[in-house]
Amino acid sequence: MEGETSCSNPLHDAREEFVSQWGTLGSAWGINRTMAQIHALLMTSPRALSTDEVMEALQISRGNANTNLRDLVGWGLIRVVLRKGDRKEYFESEKDVWKMFCTISRERRRREISPATEVVARCAESTKGLKDPDAQAFHDQMERLLDFLKLAERVSDAVASSEKNFVVKLAAKLFSK
Template sequence: MNDEQQVLEESRERFIAQWGALGTQWGINRTMAQIHALLMTAVDPLSTDEVMEALQISRGNAHTNLKELVAWGLLRIVVRKGERREYFEAEKDVWKIFRIVARERKRREIEPALDVLHQCAAESEGMKSAPGREYHRQIRELEEFVHFASQVADKIGLLQHGTAVKLAAKLVG
């Protein structure tokens, strides 16, 4: 049993380390991903100091990333009665996590792209020259597609877990 605890600790540490490394690929920083991994697999909420201790990072780093995760909605702040300091607890429901990440990605990746495309489409509207018309056509196609993708993302974000699973199951066959 003591042995099991040992294996668990090691597995969890590897999970945190690797999830952190993955974070880099997803465009979020390593520490943020590590904190998320730490708290998703934590039994109880942790304080800033406990996070600092567990990941061996500075206060400023821990603080900034904890607050960023709270801003995303991936962590909640918990206050224990009679205690002054804040504790942090992770959202553990995978469908909720997915929706949050999807929403954030849409905001950071899709919406700014739409703005650019929209502006360029407007600027080249009604051009007469062949290169001008070709440019406008290409931008418009991109714009339409991204706009459409954006709407799809919105709708998926509104679905209940069950509904989404059924829909996806039909697709996967």
């Protein structure tokens, strides 16, 4: 990252490694690599950064920075900060990891699980009562998938609205055996 120059700065090196790896992980999770890197940069920054600072740190274009910053605002993972007397917009990330997790869970439900549930429900409904064995098999599969997606919605809702301690205790019970 360009913003911090030093021959041997452990903080700079660690932040650079984290930002790079978060970008790689973001790609594996279906998130744009640059979006994940911007999120990592803001998540680890002690202060809000301007678009120019993000561009410089990650060596990305203004268009790429603006698009991904707006997407992160849309996800609710970062927010715009205005400074009195300054026309620039600054951006800061939520620092609370649990709140980030809940936000991502809620957004993934809204953007991915709910639309899939709607499609599968329509497909199940449109094949209900058909007598052809292939149609019945298709309908049965849609019903099983719909049951699973509805469960995923309930779990997502429960996690997103839960207190951290409750979920940690539940996870400990589930994974302690």
